[in-house]
Amino acid sequence: DDWTAYTYSSVSTTSAVKGMTRIAERVAADSDLEIDLHLGKTLQIASADITQAVGDGIIDMAADFFFSGSVPLARVLNLPMLIENDDEWAKAYAAMEPTLVDAFAQQGVVLLGGYRYPEQTIFTTFKINSLADLDGHKIRVTSPEQGHFIEEFGGAAITLSGSEVPTSLERGVIEGVLTASAGGAKNWHEFLPYNYRFSVNYGNSMIIANADSFNALSEDTKATLRAIVAEEGPKTTAAFLEDEEVQKKAQSEAGMTLVSAAEGDASDASAKLAPFWESWAKENGPEYEAALATVRAAIGK
Amino acid sequence: MQLDATKGPVSAGPLFDAVARAVSFATGAVLVALVTLVCLEAFLRGAFNYSLGFAEELTGYGVVFMTFFGAALALRSASMFQVHFLLDSWPGGTRRWLIRAFALVALLICVILAWKTKDLTLSSFNRGKFAPTVLRTPLWIPQIILPVGFTVLAFFLVEQILLTFRKSED
Amino acid sequence: MEAILAFGLLIGLILGGMWVQFAVAGAGLTYIWLLKGFGGFKALGLVSWGAANSFTLAAIPLFVLMAEILLGSGLSTRLYNGVAPFMRRLPGGLLHTNIAGSGIFAAISGGSAPTAAAMSTVALPELSARGYNKRLVAGSLAAGGTLGILIPPSITMIIYATFTETSIARLFAAGLVPGIVLALCYMGFIIVRVKLNPSLAPKTETPASMGDLGRALLDIVPFLMLIVIVLGSIYGGFATPTEAGAVGTVGAILIAGLYRKLSLGLLKDALSRTASMSGNILFIVFTSMIFAYATALSGIGEDLVGLLENANVSRLTFLLIIMVVFAILGCFMEGLGMIAIIVPVIFPALMALDVDPIWFGVFVVILVELGQLTPPLGVILFVVASSSDKVKIEDVIMGTLPFFIIIVSFMLLLIAVPQIALFLPEFTY
Ligand code: NA
Ligand code: NA
Numbered sequence: 001d002d003w004t005a006y007t008y009s010s011v012s013t014t015s016a017v018k019g020m021t022r023i024a025e026r027v028a029a030d031s032d033l034e035i036d037l038h039l040g041k042t043l044q045i046a047s048a049d050i051t052q053a054v055g056d057g058i059i060d061m062a063a064d065f066f067f068s069g070s071v072p073l074a075r076v077l078n079l080p081m082l083i084e085n086d087d088e089w090a091k092a093y094a095a096m097e098p099t100l101v102d103a104f105a106q107q108g109v110v111l112l113g114g115y116r117y118p119e120q121t122i123f124t125t126f127k128i129n130s131l132a133d134l135d136g137h138k139i140r141v142t143s144p145e146q147g148h149f150i151e152e153f154g155g156a157a158i159t160l161s162g163s164e165v166p167t168s169l170e171r172g173v174i175e176g177v178l179t180a181s182a183g184g185a186k187n188w189h190e191f192l193p194y195n196y197r198f199s200v201n202y203g204n205s206m207i208i209a210n211a212d213s214f215n216a217l218s219e220d221t222k223a224t225l226r227a228i229v230a231e232e233g234p235k236t237t238a239a240f241l242e243d244e245e246v247q248k249k250a251q252s253e254a255g256m257t258l259v260s261a262a263e264g265d266a267s268d269a270s271a272k273l274a275p276f277w278e279s280w281a282k283e284n285g286p287e288y289e290a291a292l293a294t295v296r297a298a299i300g301k
Numbered sequence: 302m303q304l305d306a307t308k309g310p311v312s313a314g315p316l317f318d319a320v321a322r323a324v325s326f327a328t329g330a331v332l333v334a335l336v337t338l339v340c341l342e343a344f345l346r347g348a349f350n351y352s353l354g355f356a357e358e359l360t361g362y363g364v365v366f367m368t369f370f371g372a373a374l375a376l377r378s379a380s381m382f383q384v385h386f387l388l389d390s391w392p393g394g395t396r397r398w399l400i401r402a403f404a405l406v407a408l409l410i411c412v413i414l415a416w417k418t419k420d421l422t423l424s425s426f427n428r429g430k431f432a433p434t435v436l437r438t439p440l441w442i443p444q445i446i447l448p449v450g451f452t453v454l455a456f457f458l459v460e461q462i463l464l465t466f467r468k469s470e471d
Numbered sequence: 472m473e474a475i476l477a478f479g480l481l482i483g484l485i486l487g488g489m490w491v492q493f494a495v496a497g498a499g500l501t502y503i504w505l506l507k508g509f510g511g512f513k514a515l516g517l518v519s520w521g522a523a524n525s526f527t528l529a530a531i532p533l534f535v536l537m538a539e540i541l542l543g544s545g546l547s548t549r550l551y552n553g554v555a556p557f558m559r560r561l562p563g564g565l566l567h568t569n570i571a572g573s574g575i576f577a578a579i580s581g582g583s584a585p586t587a588a589a590m591s592t593v594a595l596p597e598l599s600a601r602g603y604n605k606r607l608v609a610g611s612l613a614a615g616g617t618l619g620i621l622i623p624p625s626i627t628m629i630i631y632a633t634f635t636e637t638s639i640a641r642l643f644a645a646g647l648v649p650g651i652v653l654a655l656c657y658m659g660f661i662i663v664r665v666k667l668n669p670s671l672a673p674k675t676e677t678p679a680s681m682g683d684l685g686r687a688l689l690d691i692v693p694f695l696m697l698i699v700i701v702l703g704s705i706y707g708g709f710a711t712p713t714e715a716g717a718v719g720t721v722g723a724i725l726i727a728g729l730y731r732k733l734s735l736g737l738l739k740d741a742l743s744r745t746a747s748m749s750g751n752i753l754f755i756v757f758t759s760m761i762f763a764y765a766t767a768l769s770g771i772g773e774d775l776v777g778l779l780e781n782a783n784v785s786r787l788t789f790l791l792i793i794m795v796v797f798a799i800l801g802c803f804m805e806g807l808g809m810i811a812i813i814v815p816v817i818f819p820a821l822m823a824l825d826v827d828p829i830w831f832g833v834f835v836v837i838l839v840e841l842g843q844l845t846p847p848l849g850v851i852l853f854v855v856a857s858s859s860d861k862v863k864i865e866d867v868i869m870g871t872l873p874f875f876i877i878i879v880s881f882m883l884l885l886i887a888v889p890q891i892a893l894f895l896p897e898f899t900y
Contacts, residue, residue, distance in 0.1 A: 371750015388488025421516025
C-alpha cells in the first residue's frame with residue numbers, strides 16, 4: 001500500500017514533523033506500507049479541514065491539530081484552566097480516549113494516537129506580573145474558549161490572522177498572544193519581551209487515518225502502524241517538553257523576561273473559569289456534559 | 302449597477318443580462334460589506350479594545366465570493382486575461398472554432414469543479430462541520446458559494462459559445 | 472513526464488489564446504488526472520475551499536477599490552498634475568513616480584499583488600494619457616510592484632520565517648536596503664532608457680514658475696492626506712497591513728467628499744470595476760493554487776532539490792542552481808507554493824553550506840518576485856495588464872523584460888556582497 005500523509009505543520013525541524021517523519025520511516029521499514037508525508041501548506045488543504053480531508057479519503061493519514069470544527073467534543077481537553085499539568089493531562093486523556101475514538105469514528109476516521117504541545121502561556125509586549133495585569137490589554141486568541149479566559153481578567157480578546165501577528169505585535173495592534181515557547185513563540189519571540197509562565201491550557205494533535213484505507217491494510221500492518229504511533233506519539237510529546245526548556249532558555253538569554261506565575265493566580269483563575277466549563281458543556285449538549293463530567297472525575301476537580 | 306459601458310458586454314439575450322446585473326449588484330454589496338466589516342473591526346479594536354471575533358472569518362468568505370462572481374463579471378466584460386497574438390492571426394472561421402473549443406473546455410472544467418465543490422458542501426453538511434469561531438458558522442453555508450460560483454461562470458461560458466454562432470451569422 | 476505534459480499543455484493553451492485562468496485550471500486538472508486518475512479529483516472540493524478562503528487575499532479587492540475611487544474622483548489626475556512640474560528636469564519624468572509610489576505602497580501592504588494592483592489602476596491610465604510609452608509604464612509598474620514583498624511589512628517574509636524558524640524582525644530589516652537599492656536601480660534604468668530614446672517620455676521645454684510650483688504643491692495635498700491616514704493607521708498600531716486597504720478606501724471616500732468629487736455614480740462605477748478586476752486577479756491566484764496542488768502532489772520540487780543536493784557542489788554553484796530551479800518552477804507556480812515546496816527541503820543543505828538564513832530569506836523573496844514576473848504564469852504581469860484594456864499582456868511582458876534582467880543582476884550582486892542585506896539587521900540587532 002501507498003499512503004498520502006499530511007501535517008498541519010510546515011516546519012521540518014519541529015518535534016511534530018520529526019515525529020511524523022519517524023512514523024513514516026519506521027512503518028516503511030517494518031511493513032509493506034509506504035507513507036508519503038507532505039508538510040503543511042504544500043497541499044492547499046487548510047489546517048482546519050484536515051479531519052474532513054482524512055474522513056473523505058483525500059489523504060490517508062494526518063497529524064490533526066485543528067479538529068475542533070469537526071470533532072468539537074475533543075475541545076473539552078483544551079478548556080482553559082481545566083487541565084493544569086502533565087499528570088492531569090494523562091489522566092484526563094485516558095478517561096476520554098474511548099469517547100474520542102467514537103467521535104472520530106463518526107467522521108470516518110480512525111484515531112491512532114496523538115501528541116501534545118507544552119502548556120500555552122501568556123506572552124506580552126507589556127510588563128506582566130499577574131493575571132490582573134491583563135486588564136485593558138489586547139491579547140490575540142485562537143479560540144472562543146481562550147477569549148473567554150482573557151475577558152475574565154479584563155483583557156480584550158482579539159482574533160487575527162496568523163500571518164498578521166508579527167507585524168501587529170511590532171506596531172501595537174495587539175499586545176500579547178497565548179502560545180507555547182516551543183510553538184508560536186519560537187517565531188514571534190523578538191516582538192514579545194515578557195512571558196508570564198502561567199499555564200492557560202494545553203493544545204494537542206491527533207494522529208488519524210482514513211477508516212477505509214486503514215481497514216484495507218493487512219492485520220499485521222494495522223498492528224505495526226498502531227504500535228509505532230503508540231510509541232512515537234508520547235516520544236513527540238517528550239521531545240516538545242525538552243524543546244520547551246531549550247526555547248525558554250534561549251528566549252531568556254535573548255532578553256525575554258520570564259515571570260513565574262503569581263501565587264493564588266491559578267486557584268483564582270480555576271474558580272473563575274469553573275462555571276464557564278459547565279455553561280460551555282450545557283450549551284453544546286448532553287454528550288459534552290458527560291465528557292466534562294468524565295474529565296472532572298478523572299482529575300478530581 | 303451597470304457594467305463598464307465602454308467595454309460594452311456583448312449579450313446573448315435578456316436572461317444573461319439579468320443574471321449579470323444580479324451578479325454585479327451582489328459583488329458590489331459584498332465589497333461594501335467587506336470595507337465596512339474590516340474598518341469596523343479596526344475601529345472597535347483601536348478605539349474600544351473590542352474585537353468582533355468574526356471579521357477574519359467573514360472576510361475570508363467574502364474573498365471566496367469575490368473570486369468567482371468577480372471572475373464571472375470579468376469573463377462577461379471580455380477583460381478576463383487572454384493572450385491574443387496567435388488567436389488573432391487565424392482567419393475568422395478558424396478563430397470562431399478555436400474560441401468555441403476553448404469555451405467548451407472551460408465549461409467542462411467549471412462543471413467538474415462545480416460538481417466536486419458540491420460534494421464538499423454536502424460532506425460538510427453531513428458531518429455537521431462548523432467554523433470553530435464565535436459564530437459557529439455551519440461551513441456548508443459559505444461553501445455553497447463555490448458550486449454556485451462555478452455554475453454562474455459556466456452560465457456565462459454558454460453565452461460565449463452562443464455568441465460565436467451569432468457572429469458567424471453576421 | 473507528467474510534469475512536462477502538464478507544463479506543455481499550460482503553455483500551449485495560454486499561447487493558443489484560451490482564457491489564462493481556464494488554461495491554468497485545465498492544465499492543473501490534467502496534471503492531477505495524470506498523477507492520480509479521476510480519483511484524484513475528489514480533492515478538488517477541499518483544495519478549492521482552502522485556496523479561495525483567505526483573509527490576506529482580501530487586500531487585493533480592498534486596495535483596488537481605494538485606487539478606483541482615487542481614479543474616478545479625479546484625485547489621481549490632480550496628484551500627477553501636482554507632481555509633474557517637479558519632475559520636468561528628470562529624464563523619464565513621471566515614470567519615477569511609479570517606482571516611488573510603489574515603494575510607498577510597499578511600506579503599507581504586505582504583498583506584491585495589492586501593491587501592483589493599486590498603483591497600476593491609478594498610474595496606467597494617467598501616464599498613457601500623457602504620452603508615456605505604455606510598455607515602459609507597464610514594466611516600471613510590474614517591477615515596482617515586486618517591491619511590495621521586499622520592503623516590510625511582507626507576508627512572504629513572514630511565511631519564509633515560519634518555515635525556517637528565522638527571525639521575522641531581522642528579515643524585515645534585511646529586506647529594506649535591497650528594496651531601496653532595487654528601486655534606485657529601476658530609476659537609474661529609466662533615466663538611461665529615456666536619455667537613449669527621448670520619444671519614450673513626453674518633454675516639456677518651458678521651466679515651471681514659482682506660482683506653478685505653488686499650485687502644484689496644493690494639488691499634492693489630498694494624496695498626502697491619504698498617505699498620512701493609511702501609513703498612520705499601520706505605524707500607529709491601528710490597522711494590520713490587510714486592514715489598511717479598507718482604511719484607505721474609507722480615507723479615499725472622505726477625501727473625495729472633502730473635495731466635492733463624490734457621487735453615487737462614482738461609487739457604483741468604482742465598485743463595478745473593482746469587482747471585475749479583483750475577480751480576474753483572485754481567480755488566477757485561485758487556479759494557480761490548483762496547479763500548485765498538482766505540482767506538490769507530483770513531488771517534482773523535491774526531485775529537483777534532490778538532484779541539487781546530490782550534485783555535491785560549491786556554495787556559489789548551489790545558489791546559482793537554486794536560482795535556476797526557482798526560475799523553472801516560477802514560470803508555473805505562485806510564490807508561496809514554491810516556498811512551501813522548496814525551502815523546507817533545501818534548508819538543511821543550506822545550513823551545511825554555511826549560508827546565512829536571513830540573507831537567504833531575502834534571496835528567496837527576490838526569487839519569488841521574479842516568479843511573479845515570468846510568463847506564462849506571472850501574477851503581477853496579469854495584475855498590471857488587468858488595470859487597463861489598452862495594455863495587452865504581451866506589452867507588459869516586453870516592458871518587464873529589462874527590469875527582469877536588472878533583478879537577476881541585482882541577485883548576483885547580492886551573492887557577491889551579502890552585506891547589502893545583512894548590514895542593517897546586524898546593525899540594529
Ligand atoms: Na510590503
Ligand atoms: Na511566473
